[in-house]
Amino acid sequence: MARFPKPAEGSWTQHYPELGTGPVSYEDSIDPEVYRQEREAIFKRAWLNVGRVEQIPRKGSYFTKELKVANTSIILVRTGSGDVKAYHNVCRHRGNKLVWNDMPLEDTSGMCRQFVCKYHAWRYDLDGTLTHVPQEEEFFDFDKSRYGLVPVHCDVWEGFIFVNFAPTPEQSLREFLGPMVTALEGYPFASMTSRWCYRSEVRANWKLYLDAFQEFYHAPILHGNQTPTAYTRAAEEAGFEAPHYRIEGPHRLVSTSGVRAWEMPAEMRKPIEEICQSGLFGPWDKPDLGEMPAGLNPAGCDPWGLDSFQLFPNFTILFWGQGWYLTYHYWPTSHDSHIFEGTLYFPQPRTPRERVAQELSAVSFKEYGLQDASTLEATQTMIATRAVRHFLLNDQEILIRHFHRETAAWIEEYQRKTAGV
Template sequence: MPRFPKPPEGSWTEHYPQLGTGPVSYEDSVDPEFYELERKAVFRRAWLNVGRVEQIPRKGSYFTKELKVANTSIIVVRTTNGEVKAYHNICRHRGNKLVWNDMPLEETSGVCRQFTCKYHAWRYDLDGNLTFVQQEGEFFDLDKSRYGLVPVHCEVWEGFIFVNFAEQPEQSLRDFLGPMITNLEGYPFDKMTSRFYYRSEVKANWKLYMDAFQEFYHAPVLHANQSPTAYSKAAAEAGFEAPHYRIEGPHRLVSTSGIKAWEMADEMRKPIEDICQSGLFGPWDKPDLGEMPVGLNPAKCDPWGLDSFQLFPNFVILFWGQGWYLTYHYWPTSHNTHIFEGTVYFPQPRTPRERIAQELAAVSFKEYGLQDANTLEATQTMVESRVLDNFLLCDQEVLIRHLHSETAAWVDDYRRKTAGV
């Protein structure tokens, strides 16, 4: 799979000659056969983030994750000795889903001492060992030590829980992330425990939605109604260009300069933003989070707005200069549908006003996400018409080229390795 150096100044795309500058095909977003290859080549080989350690704060805490793209459900649990482990959510007896509540296809969470199958009451401890079989004497030569839960490779980085479905991962999680991501170590993720979550089923290929957040070329136009008319008109005419893009291994980064919302003219702010002292860019009161890691704000923007780290294949961490962050996940469910998850993280509010400021920021981002999603469903339907074979991209859309190129590289690599198997 290709590796890309940091570019010098100038056109970003031209300094990544492997990506080219010509029109790009979106066949990888409409072809069911490519999607089936993508599931095996990418989602069963790459490290996938499935949550954070705060979701399982003590021993026996667990949550399930439904992963249609990998054709499985998993259990993530904190064991008796404090380790984080993951297992396929399947009983070794007759294949029943082991952990679920009223609806078998819905995700769930909780705390327990052991997992008990609803079908025949087989029991497993937190380390996945089979500990009890109903009427064990009825079975033939049953050795319980051979029938524990099926493990999934699981590693934790900075509190983020990753799994890998390969029989043997080709890289450790840390090697997979690489320096651009590991240079974020030291960010106070553990202090960001005020959490807002939203989820949407989107009728578009997962890559098309990721593309929407890899460039800001669209922002002055698509999101114009989120700003006062005079400001939106001026922004649309002037356009917007991010000052820094970076590609490293399979991952990508785009940085932007910042805006001090409270210093904007009165006609450029919404009344609710003044009342809550918050808005799209987050609460105006920036918390003291200490020294930031070297990986943030590589362009040295002043003021700094945000860094959007796109972790291959489907995970985004977006850091805001105002002292908070959010994550996006894009979970494919078919070649033209996926589940989008957005989670916003702040430090715990100290006052009701701080809580309201956080809620306004979270709601603002939800509205932006809905605007993007609505456009993408329209994109998907017309790309599937195949009226056009390829599409033009500008210099600001270099990360879009990379996502589609990297996905194709993983698929080609998988084909080579499995040829004749």
């Protein structure tokens, strides 16, 4: 879809007439059959981000990822040649999970020269080749070269590791990402190695939490208690509208202006923010990251707050104007539950003060994230009653309208392609 600047008297939605303006259904967030279809039509066809290369920095380093939505566990490993490869985490002998520690259903990581099955000690090298079988002579017509680990399609973009579970991916990773996302190339992701991670099991459909971050219409209300009363009331009356939305293929972007906290009146800042010189938008001292890629701040906001790039289906990269970024992942576990992962990335702190400033930003993010999540289970339980079947969306919620339409389109396309199979 083309990019349109928003005219002062116009709207965003009018530029995407195929999305419509009428009430929408949330049946896709409460129907177990839709969830089953999403697993096959979306999560086994789209490119999925599962981590970053910094998690496997050297030969033999690995991590596993439990992906209930794809009904599998995978191993990501740095091979001897420096490549990043992915395999299904299953031994070819009796189907035991190959790599796990104390709890077989939890992610793990480590270093090794080879993978050894805990059950019968079959061994595989870092390239997935079966190298050793105890009492090999007792097997029948056995050729080890035919029984390596089952590979998963894997590719890396800007340090982000993606996998694809289709027998043959319909697009290369770069084609799937498209120009809007690849215009971010050159951002210093690799230097952002100071990291904080949050993980939560949420009793709500994965799309509902993703929707919460696709508009800022809620910000003056839901997050109002984070600011002084007078400011909150003024914000509620004035409202808030992001200056730029963009839709390209299955992906979406919302960009917005920001605040220079250090220029605000002191009574609008919390004492801890004064002490640490930091807050939700990040440390007040912005690092010198060099020239930013052309894809950032498309509206030319000054001051610029953030850009939220939402990569279909379940991955968000959110860039903050103060020189750091975070990611969101939403991993479905059922039609009414998912695992949310939030990860914050900063440059390595040079001083204790910089470290404390980053920690305050991480804690502030957690507080706001909890507020965003606070409505989800209540929403899930009430839309599941079907007492109300259609819901209104305003012009600022155009990305929500597109996202649900896109998931339905992927299901429809998959059903059409497989109808004759």
